[in-house]
Amino acid sequence: MIEELQHRIEQLRAQMRPLEPDGGAREALGHGALSHALAYLDQVPDAPSNRPWGEVFAHRLDPEFPEEGRDPAAVLDYIATCVDRPGFATTSPRFMAYIPGGGLFHSALGDLLAAVSNKYSGFASASPGAVRLENATTAWLAGVIGYPEGAAGTLTSGGSLANLTAIVAARDARDSDGGGAVYTTRFAHHCVDKALHIAGRGRAPRRQIATDARYRMSVEALEEALERDRAEGIRPWLVVASAGTIDSGAVDPLADIAHLCRRHGVWLHVDGAYGGLFALCPEGRETLTGIELADSVALDPHKTLFLPYGTGAVLVRNGRHLLESFSASADYIRPLGESEVGPSPADLSPELTRHFRALRLWLPLQMAGVAAFRAAQAEKLSLARYFHARLQEMDGFDAGPPPDLSVVAFRFRPQSGDPDAFNERLLRHLVEEGRVMLSGTRIDGRFTLRCAILSFRTHLEHVDDALEALARGVARVQERA
Incomplete structure (x- = not known):
């Protein structure tokens, strides 16, 4: 019995050998992939910003998923022809549709290093270095928008999850029993509606606030709506303001809205997925005055910091609210000991297993400089x-x-x-x-x-x-x- 199992195990080990290439094979694969990436970047300046979608079928793999591995060069050629070329080229300098970021090469290197080490960045006890970098980058982001000490944040897959995370924290802090009213303009991103639905507040009283000639929230109209609801016995809960709307890039008058929200005890969330991080430069900081007063802010470094898609962030002015909404544990994941690197990202986020996203932000900041x-x-x-x-x-x-x-x-x-x-x-x-x-x-x-x-x-x-x-x-x- 034992000998048969040993023989079977050795057979399976031989069959799985392609998953563990040796040093020479790794070097060849690495050179091939890097050459592919560099060739792609070389053609970016003059390549079209959009190519016909039908090119995705210029070549067909038969079968699509082979039992035996294909020649790596042939696979890379397929990617170049059927993946890299068709559709939008968000890396193009002439791609000015939607909100492009461009995808920094430094970040691609960070993703490579993060994937190779495969550090588990959810818990400080599992990977203190990875967690320290995430906490350092979120603290840096908080500093960019002017948050005080005591703020907390977490990196997300993008603005949708960032807005959801903030709305859950706002729900638990100010609307635990439901019934509170929500105030937005008609230019609020549709992911806010989705987040309210997921958070169990899809049927909350909704108020659409008028905008001015530049498509920015009217403070006077917001004040009227808040006071009218209070007079009618409806409790104001959440105002969602924009730091750069998708349609026109408009920035709501954040400081005036923040003061009004504080007077009425309303949670102010700023959707700054597109524009919030313009606070890094003086011109943007002036336009975004007041963002530092918000209770929570959603950001997308894969937009305004030019990183590859899949890099969002949420910041909460009082970090305690994130811990209260998302901290959880179980016997099999209890910390192995105390850590000095700060809170575990899994305690600040709905995600337990998470990509080591911090490296794709931290590395370009180190190599290129702020x-x-x-x-x-x-x-x-x-x-x-x-x-x-x-x-x-x-x-x-x-x-x-x-x-x-x-x-x-x-x-x-x-x-x-x-x-x-x-x-x-x-x-x-x-x-x-x-x-x-x-x-x-x-x-x-x-x-x-x-x-x-x-x-x-x-x-x-x-x-x-x-x-x-x-x-x-x-x-x-x-x-x-």
Whole structure:
């Protein structure tokens, strides 16, 4: 019996050998993957910002998942042709649709190192070094937005989980029995609705607060709604303000809203997934005055710090609220001893098993330095103002309100015909041309174009490319009319 088991185990060990490549094989695989990555980056400056989706089927693997491993070079070729090329190129300097980040190379190296060591970053006792780095990076983020000592935070997969985490903390702190009212504008990100639903507050009384001419929350309208609810016996619970809306990049008057919330005992959450981290540069900090007064803030370093997708963060001004909402334990995961590296991320977050995300943020800050990030952010804000100013000089364009941050919402005004249909055709032309990628939205029912300048690779010449592409596009759409 024992001998048969030993023989079977040896057979299985031989069959699984491809999972444990030796030093020479690892070196060859590593060189191949690095060469692939470098070749991809080499073509980024001139490659289209969008390619036809059908290219995903340029080659087909048969079978899709083989019993025996394929030649690594062939696999990398498939990735280059069918994964890297088709669809949006968010790494392109001319990708100005949605909210691009660009994906820092330093962060890719951080992900490689984190995946190789596979450190379990949930508990300090399991990986004190990884936990120390996460606590250090979240403390640094808290300092960027001006939070005091005693704040706490955790890294998440993105803004959706960050907003959910904050709303759960707000629920437990101020609305444990339910019934509290929620106040947002019509520009609140849809992930807020999803978070309220998941947190069991999807049917909470909702108040849509009016905005001003620049699409920012009206403090007067908010005050009226709060006072009306109190007079009618409805308890105000949560105000969700924006530090950079998706549609137009508008920043609500955070300081005035914060003072109003404190007077009424309301939890203020700021969705700063797009714009909150512009507080790192002086120009952005001035626009975001008051963010430091919020009870909680959602951030996306994979946007405003240019990291790869999958890097969000939530910060709570009084860190005790995160611990009270998410700290839990079980016999099999009790700490092995006390640690001096700070709280375990698993006690501040809904996640137990978690990727060692901190390294993809910590490493570029170490290797490039904070000043480079600050300069990059200031450049993007200046580029947005430049784009807006140039649009004002171009015949037929309504440049929209001046940008608070780095998103410009604008329209072309044709001399005849349906403006919405014209702008939709203009956007479709840009997408099909593939040189510059912009996006569109609807604001108060009107189809509006968006230019979101946030890739660290986007510079003055690329914004000029976008302006030229718009001029070409208008001429082409007019020809076809």
